[in-house]
Amino acid sequence: MKIILDVMGGDNPPEAIVRGAIMAKESVSSRIVLVGNETMIREALAKHGADENDFDIVHSDGVITMEDGPMCIVQKKKDSSMAKALTLLAQGEGDACVSCGNTGALFTGATLIVRRIKGVRRAALATIMPYDNDVMLIDSGANVTVTADYLVHFAYLGSIYMRKVYGLEAPRVAIINNGEEKHKGTPLVLEARELMLGDEYINFVGSVEGQELPYAKCDIAVCDGFTGNVILKTSEGLSNYITDAAMAAIKAAGNASEEVLEAMEKIRRRFDSTEYGGAVMIGLTKPVVKAHGSSDSNAIKNALICAEKYAKSDVTSDIEKAFEVLDPLAQLANGGKNDSKK
Amino acid sequence: MKIILDVMGGDNPPEAIVRGAIMAKESVSSRIVLVGNETMIREALAKHGADENDFDIVHSDGVITMEDGPMCIVQKKKDSSMAKALTLLAQGEGDACVSCGNTGALFTGATLIVRRIKGVRRAALATIMPYDNDVMLIDSGANVTVTADYLVHFAYLGSIYMRKVYGLEAPRVAIINNGEEKHKGTPLVLEARELMLGDEYINFVGSVEGQELPYAKCDIAVCDGFTGNVILKTSEGLSNYITDAAMAAIKAAGNASEEVLEAMEKIRRRFDSTEYGGAVMIGLTKPVVKAHGSSDSNAIKNALICAEKYAKSDVTSDIEKAFEVLDPLAQLANGGKNDSKK
Known part of the structure; x- marks a missing residue:
């Protein structure tokens, strides 16, 4: 290769x-x-x-x-x-x-x-975040303005990728939202959530809030690229800021052992964005x-x-095969009911 | 009182x-x-x-x-x-x-x-984040869908509050964006940025990205309430997650001194959202x-x-006086040129 x-x-x-x-x-x-x-x-x-x-x-x-x-x-x-x-x-x-x-x-x-x-409405940028589990954030910055059906496609793309590359059998898809309750969300999020709820090709687990992302609530967090960029950049900045502050505080304590400093350095590296594998375009x-x-x-x-x-x-071949079946235009005409896939 | x-x-x-x-x-x-x-x-x-x-x-x-x-x-x-x-x-x-x-x-x-x-188009929810400086995030979760002129009003409200309550002479206002470059942003952000750039009542310093928030780039970060909620919740979750992971790693090192553990505990409290003073509605x-x-x-x-x-x-009186002058409807009719304020 x-x-x-x-x-x-x-x-x-x-x-x-x-x-x-x-x-x-x-x-x-x-x-x-x-x-x-x-x-x-x-x-x-x-x-x-x-x-x-x-x-x-x-x-x-x-x-x-x-x-x-x-x-x-x-x-x-x-x-x-x-x-x-x-x-x-x-x-x-x-x-x-x-x-x-x-x-x-x-x-x-x-x-x-x-x-x-x-058949893919929009390619997406996806980033894996290193928490209790590997969480894919999709879109993490490419598609700044989207429609609800783009978000559904991001869920398809992320699901196939996490299945093939990360070996998850039925990756759990959540949508980034400002609350779990039914009435919460922008019109875009409400529409996309409705589409995903009715979609048998997505293992949809509902809304996820920012504070839940580190705690294995989902494998794939779907959002528009503006929101994704904000999540990613905020996380990067805060990770660096907190681990730097913690390291400085520990050093200032005056008697930190070598083992303690090493443990803290490992934590710093774990949350350092430059240690990640990069974002993938799917x-x-x-x-x-x-x-x-x-x-x-x-x-x-x-x-x-x-x-x-x-x-x-070879996840690309899997996506090609899947989208032959998904036939997105027919699906959209059906209001997300996916009749065309059966 | x-x-x-x-x-x-x-x-x-x-x-x-x-x-x-x-x-x-x-x-x-x-x-x-x-x-x-x-x-x-x-x-x-x-x-x-x-x-x-x-x-x-x-x-x-x-x-x-x-x-x-x-x-x-x-x-x-x-x-x-x-x-x-x-x-x-x-x-x-x-x-x-x-x-x-x-x-x-x-x-x-x-x-x-x-x-x-x-005269206030929409009240806003504002949260102060505890970084290198006190950064006000406005709106931090109340107005999920907004227009560009709401964002301008959030900038006014935040500016008056940070002046009066935090004693800043000319608080620096930035807009949350997915990049600093001129072409970056959603249509909403592009429009609001244009309005703020031409507004003599706002000390506008441009776009700010998530990773810059901890590093004193602005005093007020303006965004819609969906984005603000996502920033806040992501920050809360990540703060807890990282400080817990760091504390666990340090304890696992086996020989952490009392001073080191105390220093780490202080860091944990500093970034713990329950230590904040709450969000204010302005x-x-x-x-x-x-x-x-x-x-x-x-x-x-x-x-x-x-x-x-x-x-x-008594910041409420200041806002009342300011909005008598700002006259938002006349201002909007002027395309943000603020002629009505002179």
Whole structure:
């Protein structure tokens, strides 16, 4: 297998990203294709004592920055490393693609270049949160405005992924809400909840509130991408803030043992977002993984491991087969009653 | 001054709530009016060795539960303790009201019984988060669906409150968003940001993302009540989860000193939502404070302290004066240009 890595995105390109690829060599069996400025890639490989022959290198000019709008990837920046990486994936030159660049551009590029699986209303960005169980937050930032039927599709996509990649038999789907009671929720949430309640293809367990997310109430938490982004970013910020404050307080106590400091450092790492495997884009014909924007080498390594797992699971074929049956347009015409699936 | 306390809401009424009132006696100079089942109140006071003469007691029948819809407070449950407490406040029998019951019912009751200040489009629920600075999250759960001009009013209300009650000269207002870049945001956020940018009465500092909230980027974070509820609940859940995990890990290390355990316990308390002073409802003619639903006695005590501070600051008069000038309808007609204020 081959994993295509855009090395020009994120906060410290390309060196930290190339270094992540070198680190990943021990953990992934796939060959890694480095896409970006060739000279800089060779310099970064040399600096870290890596053998150029262990990687494929594909040159590209131009970089998509965080300030670029999402459409730039198919317009004025269609020669950028991110566009090149996705084009290689679409052309079959690799089995998965990883980037830590601009999320909006990556999502737009993935949708327009790699393309959605037939029948999927919208691809989604999904992030696994490291709590009592692995909880998938879907959409975690790509689709800022959605309709109720998009949310239902996110539930389908998340269910298939968690079944295939995480081995859960009947993943429990919940919808993010501001309360459990029947009258709680925005009109969007109320409509989506109604659709999911009546859907035999979703193991729907009702509403979930933010404070319940760490406590194994569901395997998949569905929401719009704005809400998902807010949950994820708030969690990241607070995790760092609290673990830093705890570490500082323990050190200030003056007599913390080495074992205590080590235990606290482990807690800090457990909740550190750069330790996660990256967010996956689901609903596309090929696996695309978004690593964190402030990705260090370790985060890139984990994103590459995640991408290989995603590609090897062949969940994409499962989604293709499922959506042949789900036939979303007929379903919508039926008001979510799913008669068309029977 | 008198503070009216609904003792029948929350998870453990009325005993834990009456006990909170007893505990608050040392910290507040106001007389506390206990509203609820008279027999149960007298029993709770006796149980904790308190003198009945230190409190006013007002009997009411009926309790609003978490399952009741928001309108019940003016319909079939208009004799409940919460309705009674708000009615006493509206009639001038007290200077502030505290309840830990159903948020939706309390907010609806506050709006319909205590009433909004003239010119305020919507009252808001605001919560102070305990980070590098005190950050007000407004709306933190009451107005689930909003328009851009409601968000502008939340910014006005929050600014006046933080100026008067927290002594900030020019509180920095930010809008919760999924990115700092100009193109980021839902249509609602984009519209509200545009309005705030052109508003000379708001010290607007732009968008803020969840991970920036702990790091003193703003004094007031504006959002719709759905998003605010999600931020608050996610933060509460994660705070408990992480501090519990850290405490467990430190204890498991086996040789943690007393000083270390104490330091960690302090961190846990700092981020424990029941230690907060409760959420304030702003934009009403009188102060109403919502204590946490799972309030223990300590949370009730802190909510009573918060209510007294709110009432003593007389911020309500400031808001009345400000909104005479702001004249929101004229302002809206001007597309947010505020010409009517000059």
